[in-house]
Amino acid sequence: MSNRGVLIVLSGPSGVGKGTVRQAIFENYENDFEFSISMTTRGKRPGEVEGKDYFYSSREEFEELIAQDGFLEYAEYVDNLYGTPLKYVEDTLASGRDVFLEIEVQGAKQVQKKMPEGIFVFLVPPNFKELEDRLVHRGSESHELVQQRLSKAVDELRQIRYYDYVVVNDKVSNASRKVKNIIESEHLKVSRNISDFETFIKEME
Amino acid sequence: MSNRGVLIVLSGPSGVGKGTVRQAIFENYENDFEFSISMTTRGKRPGEVEGKDYFYSSREEFEELIAQDGFLEYAEYVDNLYGTPLKYVEDTLASGRDVFLEIEVQGAKQVQKKMPEGIFVFLVPPNFKELEDRLVHRGSESHELVQQRLSKAVDELRQIRYYDYVVVNDKVSNASRKVKNIIESEHLKVSRNISDFETFIKEME
Numbered sequence: 001m002s003n004r005g006v007l008i009v010l011s012g013p014s015g016v017g018k019g020t021v022r023q024a025i026f027e028n029y030e031n032d033f034e035f036s037i038s039m040t041t042r043g044k045r046p047g048e049v050e051g052k053d054y055f056y057s058s059r060e061e062f063e064e065l066i067a068q069d070g071f072l073e074y075a076e077y078v079d080n081l082y083g084t085p086l087k088y089v090e091d092t093l094a095s096g097r098d099v100f101l102e103i104e105v106q107g108a109k110q111v112q113k114k115m116p117e118g119i120f121v122f123l124v125p126p127n128f129k130e131l132e133d134r135l136v137h138r139g140s141e142s143h144e145l146v147q148q149r150l151s152k153a154v155d156e157l158r159q160i161r162y163y164d165y166v167v168v169n170d171k172v173s174n175a176s177r178k179v180k181n182i183i184e185s186e187h188l189k190v191s192r193n194i195s196d197f198e199t200f201i202k203e204m205e
Numbered sequence: 206m207s208n209r210g211v212l213i214v215l216s217g218p219s220g221v222g223k224g225t226v227r228q229a230i231f232e233n234y235e236n237d238f239e240f241s242i243s244m245t246t247r248g249k250r251p252g253e254v255e256g257k258d259y260f261y262s263s264r265e266e267f268e269e270l271i272a273q274d275g276f277l278e279y280a281e282y283v284d285n286l287y288g289t290p291l292k293y294v295e296d297t298l299a300s301g302r303d304v305f306l307e308i309e310v311q312g313a314k315q316v317q318k319k320m321p322e323g324i325f326v327f328l329v330p331p332n333f334k335e336l337e338d339r340l341v342h343r344g345s346e347s348h349e350l351v352q353q354r355l356s357k358a359v360d361e362l363r364q365i366r367y368y369d370y371v372v373v374n375d376k377v378s379n380a381s382r383k384v385k386n387i388i389e390s391e392h393l394k395v396s397r398n399i400s401d402f403e404t405f406i407k408e409m410e
Binding site: 122124127154157158160161163164165166167178181182184185186188189190193194197200201 | 327329332359362363365366368369370371372383386387389390391393394395398399402405406
């Protein structure tokens with residue numbers, strides 16, 4: 001079917017394992033979607049490939065694109081800008097292919113404003129204890145820093161109400177299978193296929 | 206989770222293979238749902254079991270239940286009444302279990318009015334030719350009767366716009382897997398789980 005592709009946004013609190021779930025989906029399933037490539041102002045690292053790992057740009061170019069409203073979402077981390085170029089996403093969706101975005105809660109919020117028709121999947125830890133453990137064991141940070149992270153995680157969890165689906169990351173294999181099912185089911189929505197069937201019904205009359 | 210169960214309605218034009226797909230779902234998957242049992246005024250046949258195949262009732266009792274608005278849907282076929290008792294469905298959903306209904310398009314229309322929160326899945330043939338073949342090869346009926354059936358099928362296909370999902374019955378194994386996925390994904394909707402997560406977030410604060 002030549003319908004428009006679907007934008008899938010996988011997000012969730014820091015430490016929940018978004019990256020691992022995304023990787024499992026890309027490694028274990030036959031996918032008909034593109035992983036969205038971000039643009040960044042940080043320098044290219046050895047082994048990275050332009051247009052595969054990132055689109056590299058100068059800060060000037062990046063800021064010009066921001067001014068032109070050219071990002072689906074963007075953020076600054078450690079003095080570098082990272083963003084999802086809107087044109088790349090738009091072109092891919094228009095060609096009938098899905099776009100898969102795995103991003104932080106803040107970025108997802110921006111996407112919801114620009115493309116509310118996307119499918120927003122929120123990944124959650126099986127319980128708070130586990131999230132705490134993951135955040136604590138990340139490094140040998142101070143108690144204060146860990147507390148800050150936890151309170152940020154609670155704030156992020158509150159965003160769940162703005163999402164379409166919630167997937168518990170109890171096991172990566174379960175979580176990735178569920179996300180994959182959600183994508184497949186969304187493609188079966190009548191609203192995404194109605195034009196095909198109107199043609200079909202016309203042929204029959 | 207102790208949420209309310211989900212009502213799943215599988216329908217589609219006559220001859221599309223609803224019964225076969227339903228059977229495959231019940232035979233090949235671990236299901237957490239109840240197949241809705243109809244009430245009927247037709248006599249019990251040898252081997253049938255009350256409360257398993259049907260709930261048997263007199264016409265009088267059945268009509269009284271209609272008057273009390275006690276059916277989710279009902280219809281008359283060959284002088285016998287068949288219907289889905291509302292109380293049975295309500296009780297099962299309230300207990301947290303899903304109810305699976307496989308019914309004709311006319312019946313599904315009645316269900317949509319009474320329980321619009323249900324998941325309505327429309328099964329379609331891979332193409333018109335195949336539906337025609339299935340309807341033609343059902344028996345040695347007259348050309349006229351076959352034409353009547355086809356025109357009825359077109360009318361039924363038009364109902365697709367009132368459904369949530371469309372599944373092409375190209376192969377029973379594909380179609381049943383897709384319906385199963387839809388049910389699983391619907392359970393992951395944030396709207397069906399938000400109360401659990403509100404408790405979870407409260408615990409964390």
